[in-house]
Every structure is written in structure tokens, then in C-alpha cells.
Amino acid sequence: MKRLSFNRILLLFIISLFSFSCSSDLDFNQANDLKLEPIFVANLAYFEIPAHEFVTNGIEHNLTVGSPTVDVFNDAFFKKHLTRADLSFEIDNTINRGHTLDIILQDRNNQPLYTISFNIPAYTGVANSITKTEIFENGNLDLLKSTTKMTFVLKMLAGPPLSENSIGSFKLRSGVTAYLIVQ
């Protein structure tokens, strides 16, 4: 008799274990709401021109131009998902001459779309770095996404003459903060 009741209790216990089961409400359609909003930082451009490179055979050349192609912003992925881009620039001039720098964003037909301009004073012995951040959103951003070339136009302003032994340099570094939305 004792044995029988033990077995009954065990059976009841087993049956109850299998019957007390439930589940909270789940909604798998939420996966459709997936929205990734990563923010990436990266280098954009950099260069350093030593003072003596502005002089060739004793003659100063005051205009320096470079036009690299830019193949990132018009890439299909960025065109689709980039929602904002902050372009930041930092310029250190240690040459005792002032400069102007225009960075011209151009499309595939070489048409200028947007210009970022800097006025850089001559170096007087005190560190004098110039920083600037350009924010591209909405309409501006479309200009950036059409950009396939960046032209750097560096003009050296009048001042004490440079020689091939002059010291100092003109240095630029810049980065981009890219705000993406993937959904």
C-alpha cells in the first residue's frame, strides 16, 4: 500500500511538471524594426609641405594645387545609408608667410559643388593651429554624395621671401565623422 501511494505521488508530480508550461507573448515581427545607427570616424585627408618645397631654383611658387579623386562618398552603400557627415580640419602653419586654402568639392563633370575656405596667418613663433568643422546634412549632404574629386588650392600670401633653406611647414590633417542609418 505504501509503495502504491509513492508511485501515485510520483506520477502526479510528473504529470504536473509537464502541464505547467506557458509562454510570454513574443512578437517576431519586431525584427522588421531593426535600425542600426552606427557612427564611424575615419581619416579624410592629410598633407605636409615643408617650406623649402615652395621654392624651386630660388624662385617661389605661390600657388599649389592638388586634385585627388574621392571614391567614398558616392559609393552605393554610403549614398543609401549616410545621413550626416562632419568633416573636420586642422591646419598647422609654421612658415612665416600667410596662406589661403580652398578645398573645392567637385562632381564627375568637374563642376564645383561646395567650397571650404581657410585664411591662415603667418607663423610668428607661437603655435597657431586653425580648426574648422563643416557639417553636411540634408541638401548639403547630397552635394557631398555627388563629390568625386576634391581640389586643394593653396595660395601663399605676400611676405618675407622664402629660400630653399627656410624652415617650417604647412600641415593639414582632417577626419570625417559619418552618421549612418541602416534599416
Next chain:
Amino acid sequence: MRKIILLFILFVSVKSISQNKQLLYNFTSVPQSLMTNPGADVTYKFYFGIPLLSGISANVGSSGFSAYDLFADNGVDFNVKLGDVVFSTTRKDRAAINEQIELFTGGFRIRGGQDQYDSYVSFGMYQEFDFLSYMPKDLAILALDGNMDYLGKVFDLGDLNVKAEMLTVLHIGYHKNINERLIFGARGKIYSSIFNASSTKNSGYIYTIPSNVNIYEQVIYSNLQLNTSGIAKYDDEDYNGDVAKDIKNKALFGGNLGVGFDAGLTYYPKKNIQFTASIVDVGFIKHTKEVENLTYKGYYKYDGINPKFNGGNTGGDVYQQFKDAIPLDTLHTKYTTWRPAKFNSSIQYSFEEERSTDCNCTDYNPETSYKSAVGAQLFVLTTPRTPLIAFTTYYRRKIFNALQMKATYTIDSYSYKNIGLGLSSNFGPVNFYILADNLLEYRDVSKANSLSFQLGLNIIFKDK
């Protein structure tokens, strides 16, 4: 589609959790226990499984998060929940799915002659599906947050560790009672892989640190490879074959083939003390047909655009440089995958001896001569990283002659509160069994980290 792929990459699964069949192991009233130890101490004249119903097992598991954490219908934004899951897990956490269905199975006894003990043959075929993924934590952080807030952090591309496979297995086992105390068994297997995808040997890193020369020092070193077999042609737009027919053909040894074996023993140092051990699925599959390997291998240090003044318009094709440095290559190189090997061992003490009329009392089998037993089991599974180890204690009891029960308590790296229960009933020749673990999780299955069950229907003929 992109979302599905992203979710897939984030949460595809493992089988590791599933592979521990602690309830089935050494539960010898169920013939399928031979699949966990070919040297299990079974007794039957002959048996066969009801086709497709004899062995059904499934397991879904994840460590570190549950379906509820991600998909709870609680008004919290899905992306918030996703972020919480990613940040609360580690690269060691994993998700797993494993499913097995026996297509057919059977076995028969070969009577020993004079001074000879019986031996048994068992055979069958089953289909298996496995999924294993570790949490690709660093990649998930990059996708969710980007790198802005992680200057100085080295993102580990080795976090990506995924495999998936569907295969059929044809097997035949032989099991010999050497003497009344010792039983040996072995099983040969032929694997036929229907499809395989594995990306388990990845390495590499991505980092961004502030720099004096440039704004940042940015480096990507990538050594990523995905091997697939039996998949590539379905990705082709021109494919117009019959997928169902292909699968059937591959299931019947038209796929990529492999071989393997199981081995095991049961030993009785004393009549009421039993020791068992087995190793299962020591084998490999050679993938030679319909193979496609995708690789991203290379090193790239990103400096940004460096305009060449007065030197034309060079210096800016950085994106192209990146794609050239770390190209996506498609290769067709044969590869080999090893089956996840499983090691089981148990020690059992039996008590409440009974001498019922239907029992062969010279038999050592504790399920026929003892009402109760307690024991402990050890399980080890090989994985792409460190082996998974589980420890189980159990209580087995014959409730009636027709009903056997096994209750288990298992500790492993996923859970310290895994209680399982198995029942095996024999009404006439009909054997029905149902085994389920993580019973405490059934209070709310959506919050469970792991659930598994096995059930099946066999016809067993024993000596009267």
C-alpha cells in the same frame, strides 16, 4: 533581406547545448540509447522503430540571452533590446539549434552459442540539422555603435564563428557481451552532407587610435573565410532545378560524404555497480562537390586622401585601395569538416533488488533486476573553441514493470538548474518514450535559455 542576414549573422546558432542527451544516455529501456553508447546494456530479441516516429529530438539553446530578451511584446523598442542583448553577452556566449529525426531504425540479437554470450546488431538512418554560432560581439558593437566611442579598442574579427549543416547518417552497430560483466560496442557511420556552411577559423582585427601624424591610425587586418558546400548553385539566378529532388538525392549519398565511428562499453565491477563510457561521432566529412569558399584576407592601413600637389589627380582612390588590399575572393577549394565528437561516461549504483517472475535473474542489467538506481554522468563535447563540459546526477526508477523513469540534474556552463525527466513505457511490444530537460524553464518557455526534448515510438520484442 538585409535584416534577415544581419539577424542571422548576429544570432545563428550552435548545437553544442543540444548534444548532451543526458536523459537518453544509459536509459537502456529505450533502444535509441544505443546511439549515445553503442556498448549500452540493452536486451531485446529484435526491435524496429516506427519510421519517422522512432526518434525525434530537438534542442534550441542560447547562453546569455533568451527569445524573450529580444522579442518580448512589451513595448520596448526592438533596437534597445538588441543593444541590451549585445552588451550583456560575451564572445563566449552562443546560440544553438539541433534537430534529429530517425528515418528508420532496427536491431536484432544474435544468440551466443555454448559458453558464448549474446551479441546485438543495430542499424538505421537519421537526418540531422545543426547550427552553431558564438556571439560575434565585437562585430555587433561595430554594427550598432560604430567606432567613434571606441578609440583605442581592438575589435576582434575572430569573434565571427558560425557553422551550419544538414546531413543524413547511415549507421550500423555491433555490440558484444564479452562476459557477464563486460560489454563492448562499436558503430560505423557514413555521413552524407546535404549542405554545409562553416566559418570557424577567422582571425583579424580593426582598430582606430588617435595619431600625431594623421588624425587617426586606422588598421584592418582581416583573415575571414566562409566555406560552403551544396549551397552556391541555389544562389545563382539561372538555377532552375528542383531543390526537393536535390535534397533527396544528397540525403541518399549523393552529397559530400564522410565516415565516422562510435565506440563504448559497459562494465559491472559488482552486480549493483555499473560503469559506462562512450565516444560518439569521431568522424569527418570531405567537401568536394559544389564547394565555394569566400575569403576576405588582407591588411590595410588607412591614412585618408593624400593629395599629390602639382602631380596630377592621384592619391585619392582610397576606397579602391582598400578593396584591392582586402579583396573578396571566391574560391573552389575542397575542405574537410570534423563532426563534433562527444564523450560520455557514467557510474551507477543500483538498489532495491527484486526477483520478479518476468526477469532473467542471471542478468546484470540493472533495469531488469533493480527497482532504483542513482548515478552520475560526465559529458564532453568538442566545439570550435573550448570543449563544453556537463555534469549530471540522476535517479532512475522503475515505477511499474511497464514504466521506467529517469530524473536528472545537470550543471554546465549554461545553467546550474537544469532538471530533466524521462519516461519510457512498454505496453506489450510498444515502447513509447519522452524525455525533456530544463523543466523549470517550461514555466515560461520564452525566457528559457535552452529547451530540448526527445520522443519516439518503437516496437520491441523481448524473450518471454
